[in-house]
Amino acid sequence: MKGLVWFRRDLRLHDNPALSAACTECQEIVPLFVFDEPLLRSHVFGPACVGFMLGCLEELRRSLAGHGLTLAWRIGEPIETVIQMATERGIDTVYWNRDYEPAALERDRTVQQRLAQQGRTVRTFKDHVVFEADEVRGLTGEPFQRYSAYRDRWWVKWRAATPPMLAVPTFEAVKSAAPAPAVAPWPSAADLGYDSVPMWIEPGEQAAHARLQWFLRGPVHEYVSGRNLPAIDGTSKLSPHLRFGTISARTAIHAALNILSKGGRVSRADVFTWMDELVWREFFQQVLTAFPRVVEGPFKTKPGLPAPRASGPERDRLFAAWCQGRTGYPIVDAGMRQLNQTGWMHNRVRMVVASFLVKDLRIDWQSGERYFMQQLVDGDLAANNGNWQWCASTGTDAMQGYRIFNPRIQSEKFDGEGEYIRRYVLELTGVPVKWIHEPHLMPQDEQDRAGCRIGSEYPAPIVDHRQARQEYVDLGKKSVAP
Ligand SMILES: Cc1cc2nc3c(=O)[nH]c(=O)nc-3n(C[C@H](O)[C@H](O)[C@H](O)COP(=O)(O)OP(=O)(O)OC[C@H]3O[C@@H](n4cnc5c(N)ncnc54)[C@H](O)[C@@H]3O)c2cc1C
Numbered sequence: 001m002k003g004l005v006w007f008r009r010d011l012r013l014h015d016n017p018a019l020s021a022a023c024t025e026c027q028e029i030v031p032l033f034v035f036d037e038p039l040l041r042s043h044v045f046g047p048a049c050v051g052f053m054l055g056c057l058e059e060l061r062r063s064l065a066g067h068g069l070t071l072a073w074r075i076g077e078p079i080e081t082v083i084q085m086a087t088e089r090g091i092d093t094v095y096w097n098r099d100y101e102p103a104a105l106e107r108d109r110t111v112q113q114r115l116a117q118q119g120r121t122v123r124t125f126k127d128h129v130v131f132e133a134d135e136v137r138g139l140t141g142e143p144f145q146r147y148s149a150y151r152d153r154w155w156v157k158w159r160a161a162t163p164p165m166l167a168v169p170t171f172e173a174v175k176s177a178a179p180a181p182a183v184a185p186w187p188s189a190a191d192l193g194y195d196s197v198p199m200w201i202e203p204g205e206q207a208a209h210a211r212l213q214w215f216l217r218g219p220v221h222e223y224v225s226g227r228n229l230p231a232i233d234g235t236s237k238l239s240p241h242l243r244f245g246t247i248s249a250r251t252a253i254h255a256a257l258n259i260l261s262k263g264g265r266v267s268r269a270d271v272f273t274w275m276d277e278l279v280w281r282e283f284f285q286q287v288l289t290a291f292p293r294v295v296e297g298p299f300k301t302k303p304g305l306p307a308p309r310a311s312g313p314e315r316d317r318l319f320a321a322w323c324q325g326r327t328g329y330p331i332v333d334a335g336m337r338q339l340n341q342t343g344w345m346h347n348r349v350r351m352v353v354a355s356f357l358v359k360d361l362r363i364d365w366q367s368g369e370r371y372f373m374q375q376l377v378d379g380d381l382a383a384n385n386g387n388w389q390w391c392a393s394t395g396t397d398a399m400q401g402y403r404i405f406n407p408r409i410q411s412e413k414f415d416g417e418g419e420y421i422r423r424y425v426l427e428l429t430g431v432p433v434k435w436i437h438e439p440h441l442m443p444q445d446e447q448d449r450a451g452c453r454i455g456s457e458y459p460a461p462i463v464d465h466r467q468a469r470q471e472y473v474d475l476g477k478k479s480v481a482p
Contacts, residue, residue, distance in 0.1 A: 006096040010245035011056040012205040017125035018095040023169035046374040048343025055203025067171035097127035133289035143290035200342040208247035223270040230346035231420040239378035284386030298394035306475030309362035328461035331411035337424040343377035354391035355405035360468040365392035
């Protein structure tokens, strides 16, 4: 039998259900990756994400070549490209791991129908999540709307039906389907319409495993406190790997449980807190699957949002200051500059900058969501949308009332010495700890000594947080009043 394995969010050999099934069932295989041209042209993603994906594909190509398989690739519209490839190569069965984004579901339905009309078989597999949306449901079968209830059920499910991990297939019985595709030079970022940018997180399956091992040997043991400190490497930085599937969530959970089972001086609380973050990821996937309306608007049917602060050029000025990291709030600015420079931002700071955009500047969360997708190396619709809505209080946040982060308090608490701030906001390098969280309060002579004049070298705050907070709360009350 001749099979086509369509790689999408699963750029790896290890624990890859679609690839393993194809290797078991087929004698000849065409591994294929399609660069989705309409998606790339729409610039939903940015150069960091595209660069990371290319790096992962480069390694996948080498790994497959090591087993005698040639990774075919095309730039084009995916539906037509897959159909054409299956026809050209006389494929019997097309294999893929499932993707749950609404547009991807629609695309896959169409491909499946068209292939069936041609008499070809399609085999799809669960892979991107440990449990799909309909596997973790409430007692009456309803999807969960609160994370804590979902998490508890998720662990019950894990204990009842622990999903196994798959080894790298042996590839012994398969070979590249003949005729081998002409090997075109691998596309560059420029061929895909993007700038090439430095990679701050190493792409590829090997790097993902190394990162997981490094994390489980060290930082996970202090995760509960370390995960909140943006100046240290206290989290796994596996998010881009999970996004592109260079490692599976199953593998990550199994590996974490494995260190617990070995005993010794392992903190269950730290390890479980980390695994629960992976459950957050699945929670937002199931929100997206069960409530696809979140792509277009708020999860809450009556979000009661205060009116925007500004419109036209004034709104654009505020938004540009936020994007560029020039708000006059050091922790916000450090976060946005980390994002712009590296394509990644620490989770605690993501929450702070999102709250600042939506609640202090009163700019719609969708603008922030879009900007993040264009900059993030781990940009993922489910996680990004779910978190933005959580921060905007339009989503699944269980907290009653308004969660508004105070940038100064967050900064003092989680970056006390200002180490993270100084790493990204270079103008503040010489500012003493006493003023690092609110440099605009520095007396003039201190500003001179620190080599940082507020209003010229570094901006004064673009809004007053205390006042902005009060306005948000007052306007919010009015917007929900009967
Ligand atoms: C406004 C905002 C936007 C976000 N956008 C994205 C996004 O586009 N893609 C993305 O993967 N994460 C997003 N997150 C979640 C979180 O910030 C990142 O997953 C995390 O910072 C990645 O770092 P890490 O891999 O070191 O995480 P770790 O702390 O090591 O956590 C392990 C894994 O758990 C998952 N995870 C952790 N926190 C969350 C969370 N809050 N929601 C969902 N999954 C989580 C990630 O897959 C992560 O890799 C966003 C958070 C906020 C507040």
